[in-house]
Amino acid sequence: MAEVARSLTPERALAMTSAVRVLREFYDPPAIFLFGSSAKDMAGALSDLDLLIRMPSRDRRGARGTEFKEVFLGSYPRVDLVVFTDEEVRHHLAKPYSFLSSVMASARPLFLKSPRNEPLLQGARARGPGC
Template identity: 30%
Template sequence: MRHSKAFLKSPVNAAVLEEIVRKIVEAFRPERIILFGSYAYGTSTQDSDVDLLVIMDTKARPAERSARIAKVCRPRYLAMDILVRTPEEIAKRLKGFDPFLEEILTRGKVLYEAPR
Protein backbone atom coordinates (compact mmCIF):
# COMPACT_ATOMS: atom_id res chain seq x y z
CA MET A 1 0.00 0.00 0.00
CA ARG A 2 1.53 3.31 -1.09
CA HIS A 3 0.65 6.48 0.74
CA SER A 4 1.76 10.08 0.50
CA LYS A 5 1.22 12.34 3.50
CA ALA A 6 4.24 14.64 3.48
CA PHE A 7 2.07 17.47 2.15
CA LEU A 8 0.05 17.60 5.37
CA LYS A 9 1.29 20.09 7.93
CA SER A 10 -0.48 18.65 10.96
CA PRO A 11 0.34 15.15 12.22
CA VAL A 12 -3.22 14.93 13.57
CA ASN A 13 -4.62 15.48 10.09
CA ALA A 14 -2.18 12.98 8.63
CA ALA A 15 -3.19 10.38 11.21
CA VAL A 16 -6.90 10.92 10.61
CA LEU A 17 -6.45 10.67 6.83
CA GLU A 18 -4.31 7.56 7.22
CA GLU A 19 -7.09 5.94 9.25
CA ILE A 20 -9.75 6.92 6.70
CA VAL A 21 -7.65 5.51 3.86
CA ARG A 22 -7.02 2.28 5.79
CA LYS A 23 -10.74 1.77 6.41
CA ILE A 24 -11.64 2.42 2.76
CA VAL A 25 -8.91 0.11 1.47
CA GLU A 26 -9.85 -2.72 3.83
CA ALA A 27 -13.56 -2.51 3.01
CA PHE A 28 -13.54 -1.72 -0.72
CA ARG A 29 -10.11 -2.46 -2.25
CA PRO A 30 -10.11 0.65 -4.49
CA GLU A 31 -7.66 1.28 -7.29
CA ARG A 32 -6.85 4.77 -6.04
CA ILE A 33 -7.79 7.31 -3.42
CA ILE A 34 -7.00 10.92 -4.29
CA LEU A 35 -7.19 13.89 -1.95
CA PHE A 36 -8.21 17.09 -3.72
CA GLY A 37 -9.42 20.53 -2.77
CA SER A 38 -8.03 22.76 -0.06
CA TYR A 39 -6.25 20.05 1.96
CA ALA A 40 -4.42 18.83 -1.13
CA TYR A 41 -3.61 22.32 -2.38
CA GLY A 42 -2.35 23.68 0.95
CA THR A 43 -5.15 26.20 1.41
CA SER A 44 -7.22 24.51 4.11
CA THR A 45 -8.83 26.50 6.91
CA GLN A 46 -10.71 25.53 10.06
CA ASP A 47 -13.87 25.24 7.98
CA SER A 48 -12.40 23.07 5.21
CA ASP A 49 -13.75 19.64 4.47
CA VAL A 50 -11.74 16.68 3.21
CA ASP A 51 -12.40 16.00 -0.47
CA LEU A 52 -11.68 12.48 -1.70
CA LEU A 53 -12.01 10.81 -5.08
CA VAL A 54 -12.19 7.03 -4.71
CA ILE A 55 -11.68 5.07 -7.92
CA MET A 56 -12.97 1.51 -7.70
CA ASP A 57 -15.03 -1.12 -9.42
CA THR A 58 -18.59 -1.10 -8.14
CA LYS A 59 -22.03 -1.96 -9.35
CA ALA A 60 -23.68 0.26 -6.73
CA ARG A 61 -25.77 3.18 -7.90
CA PRO A 62 -23.93 6.52 -7.75
CA ALA A 63 -26.09 7.75 -4.87
CA GLU A 64 -25.19 4.69 -2.76
CA ARG A 65 -21.45 4.71 -3.33
CA SER A 66 -20.43 7.68 -1.22
CA ALA A 67 -22.87 6.72 1.52
CA ARG A 68 -21.33 3.24 1.81
CA ILE A 69 -17.84 4.64 2.11
CA ALA A 70 -18.91 7.33 4.57
CA LYS A 71 -20.50 4.66 6.76
CA VAL A 72 -17.23 2.71 6.89
CA CYS A 73 -15.29 5.86 7.80
CA ARG A 74 -17.30 6.54 10.98
CA PRO A 75 -16.68 8.05 13.36
CA ARG A 76 -15.54 10.91 11.18
CA TYR A 77 -13.60 13.67 12.82
CA LEU A 78 -13.52 15.84 9.71
CA ALA A 79 -16.25 16.96 7.36
CA MET A 80 -15.85 14.92 4.19
CA ASP A 81 -17.00 15.05 0.58
CA ILE A 82 -16.47 11.67 -1.08
CA LEU A 83 -16.75 11.13 -4.83
CA VAL A 84 -16.74 7.53 -6.05
CA ARG A 85 -16.17 6.72 -9.70
CA THR A 86 -15.40 3.51 -11.57
CA PRO A 87 -12.31 3.31 -13.80
CA GLU A 88 -14.67 3.18 -16.79
CA GLU A 89 -16.46 6.35 -15.68
CA ILE A 90 -13.12 8.12 -15.28
CA ALA A 91 -11.99 7.07 -18.77
CA LYS A 92 -15.30 8.16 -20.32
CA ARG A 93 -15.24 11.55 -18.63
CA LEU A 94 -11.62 12.14 -19.65
CA LYS A 95 -12.50 11.45 -23.29
CA GLY A 96 -14.90 14.35 -23.08
CA PHE A 97 -14.05 17.65 -21.50
CA ASP A 98 -14.22 17.48 -17.71
CA PRO A 99 -12.01 20.22 -16.23
CA PHE A 100 -13.07 19.34 -12.66
CA LEU A 101 -11.90 15.73 -12.99
CA GLU A 102 -8.76 16.79 -14.86
CA GLU A 103 -7.85 19.13 -12.00
CA ILE A 104 -8.35 16.38 -9.43
CA LEU A 105 -6.14 13.99 -11.38
CA THR A 106 -3.39 16.54 -12.05
CA ARG A 107 -3.33 18.57 -8.81
CA GLY A 108 -4.71 16.07 -6.31
CA LYS A 109 -2.52 14.04 -3.96
CA VAL A 110 -2.64 10.26 -4.29
CA LEU A 111 -3.19 8.85 -0.81
CA TYR A 112 -3.42 5.26 -1.99
CA GLU A 113 -2.72 3.34 -5.17
CA ALA A 114 -3.24 -0.40 -5.43
CA PRO A 115 -0.17 -2.39 -6.38
CA ARG A 116 -0.18 -3.52 -9.98
Protein backbone atom coordinates (compact mmCIF):
# COMPACT_ATOMS: atom_id res chain seq x y z
CA MET A 1 0.00 0.00 0.00
CA ALA A 2 2.88 2.38 0.73
CA GLU A 3 4.05 2.16 -2.89
CA VAL A 4 0.60 3.10 -4.16
CA ALA A 5 0.28 5.94 -1.63
CA ARG A 6 3.53 7.51 -2.85
CA SER A 7 1.99 7.98 -6.31
CA LEU A 8 -1.03 9.87 -4.93
CA THR A 9 -1.51 13.40 -3.65
CA PRO A 10 -1.21 13.68 0.15
CA GLU A 11 -5.00 14.10 0.53
CA ARG A 12 -5.71 11.11 -1.67
CA ALA A 13 -3.09 8.96 0.09
CA LEU A 14 -4.51 9.83 3.52
CA ALA A 15 -8.07 9.07 2.38
CA MET A 16 -6.96 5.75 0.90
CA THR A 17 -5.01 4.72 4.01
CA SER A 18 -7.94 5.65 6.27
CA ALA A 19 -10.43 3.81 4.07
CA VAL A 20 -8.33 0.63 4.03
CA ARG A 21 -7.96 0.75 7.84
CA VAL A 22 -11.72 1.15 8.30
CA LEU A 23 -12.52 -1.59 5.76
CA ARG A 24 -10.20 -3.99 7.54
CA GLU A 25 -11.76 -3.15 10.92
CA PHE A 26 -15.36 -3.43 9.69
CA TYR A 27 -15.10 -6.43 7.40
CA ASP A 28 -11.71 -8.15 7.68
CA PRO A 29 -11.77 -8.76 3.89
CA PRO A 30 -9.33 -11.07 2.11
CA ALA A 31 -8.50 -8.41 -0.50
CA ILE A 32 -8.75 -4.67 -1.16
CA PHE A 33 -7.80 -3.06 -4.48
CA LEU A 34 -7.61 0.49 -5.79
CA PHE A 35 -8.97 0.90 -9.32
CA GLY A 36 -10.07 3.65 -11.66
CA SER A 37 -8.32 6.95 -12.30
CA SER A 38 -6.32 6.90 -9.05
CA ALA A 39 -4.89 3.47 -9.87
CA LYS A 40 -3.97 4.70 -13.36
CA ASP A 41 -2.32 7.88 -11.99
CA MET A 42 -4.90 9.94 -13.91
CA ALA A 43 -6.97 11.33 -11.02
CA GLY A 44 -8.11 14.92 -11.24
CA ALA A 45 -9.06 17.25 -8.42
CA LEU A 46 -12.66 15.97 -8.41
CA SER A 47 -11.87 12.27 -8.94
CA ASP A 48 -13.03 9.82 -6.31
CA LEU A 49 -11.11 6.89 -4.85
CA ASP A 50 -12.50 3.66 -6.26
CA LEU A 51 -12.00 0.67 -3.96
CA LEU A 52 -12.88 -2.91 -4.73
CA ILE A 53 -13.07 -5.47 -1.95
CA ARG A 54 -13.56 -9.20 -2.12
CA MET A 55 -15.48 -10.57 0.84
CA PRO A 56 -18.33 -12.87 1.73
CA SER A 57 -21.75 -11.24 1.82
CA ARG A 58 -25.37 -12.26 1.77
CA ASP A 59 -26.49 -8.72 0.94
CA ARG A 60 -27.37 -7.74 -2.59
CA ARG A 61 -24.52 -5.88 -4.26
CA GLY A 62 -26.00 -2.37 -3.88
CA ALA A 63 -26.52 -2.84 -0.15
CA ARG A 64 -23.02 -4.08 0.62
CA GLY A 65 -20.69 -1.85 2.57
CA THR A 66 -23.44 0.43 3.91
CA GLU A 67 -21.69 1.04 7.24
CA PHE A 68 -18.46 1.90 5.46
CA LYS A 69 -20.20 4.30 3.08
CA GLU A 70 -21.82 6.09 6.03
CA VAL A 71 -18.44 6.57 7.75
CA PHE A 72 -16.94 8.20 4.65
CA LEU A 73 -19.99 10.19 3.58
CA GLY A 74 -18.90 13.71 2.70
CA SER A 75 -15.18 12.91 2.76
CA TYR A 76 -12.68 14.38 0.31
CA PRO A 77 -11.83 12.82 -1.95
CA ARG A 78 -15.03 10.82 -2.13
CA VAL A 79 -14.52 7.09 -1.57
CA ASP A 80 -16.53 4.73 -3.76
CA LEU A 81 -16.77 1.07 -2.74
CA VAL A 82 -17.55 -1.99 -4.87
CA VAL A 83 -17.89 -5.40 -3.19
CA PHE A 84 -17.61 -8.76 -4.95
CA THR A 85 -18.08 -12.17 -3.39
CA ASP A 86 -15.91 -15.15 -4.32
CA GLU A 87 -18.70 -16.59 -6.46
CA GLU A 88 -19.09 -13.29 -8.33
CA VAL A 89 -15.32 -13.05 -8.83
CA ARG A 90 -15.24 -16.49 -10.47
CA HIS A 91 -18.25 -15.69 -12.63
CA HIS A 92 -17.04 -12.25 -13.80
CA LEU A 93 -13.40 -13.18 -14.38
CA ALA A 94 -14.56 -15.97 -16.69
CA LYS A 95 -15.84 -13.23 -19.01
CA PRO A 96 -12.97 -11.22 -20.52
CA TYR A 97 -15.09 -8.10 -21.09
CA SER A 98 -16.90 -7.98 -17.76
CA PHE A 99 -16.66 -4.95 -15.48
CA LEU A 100 -14.44 -6.85 -13.06
CA SER A 101 -12.11 -8.11 -15.77
CA SER A 102 -11.60 -4.60 -17.14
CA VAL A 103 -11.12 -3.10 -13.66
CA MET A 104 -8.49 -5.68 -12.71
CA ALA A 105 -6.40 -4.85 -15.77
CA SER A 106 -5.12 -1.72 -13.98
CA ALA A 107 -6.15 -2.29 -10.33
CA ARG A 108 -3.50 -2.05 -7.65
CA PRO A 109 -3.57 -4.21 -4.51
CA LEU A 110 -3.80 -2.32 -1.23
CA PHE A 111 -4.29 -5.28 1.10
CA LEU A 112 -4.07 -9.02 0.46
CA LYS A 113 -4.38 -11.65 3.17
CA SER A 114 -3.03 -14.34 0.88
CA PRO A 115 -1.28 -12.85 -2.18
CA ARG A 116 -0.31 -16.24 -3.64
CA ASN A 117 -3.91 -17.43 -3.60
CA GLU A 118 -5.72 -14.20 -4.48
CA PRO A 119 -8.24 -15.05 -7.23
CA LEU A 120 -8.37 -11.47 -8.47
CA LEU A 121 -4.61 -11.50 -9.11
CA GLN A 122 -4.72 -14.98 -10.63
CA GLY A 123 -7.49 -13.90 -12.98
CA ALA A 124 -5.49 -10.87 -14.11
CA ARG A 125 -2.38 -13.00 -14.72
CA ALA A 126 -4.36 -15.61 -16.65
CA ARG A 127 -5.75 -12.98 -19.04
CA GLY A 128 -2.31 -11.48 -19.65
CA PRO A 129 -1.45 -7.84 -20.39
CA GLY A 130 -3.86 -5.74 -22.35
CA CYS A 131 -6.90 -7.92 -21.79
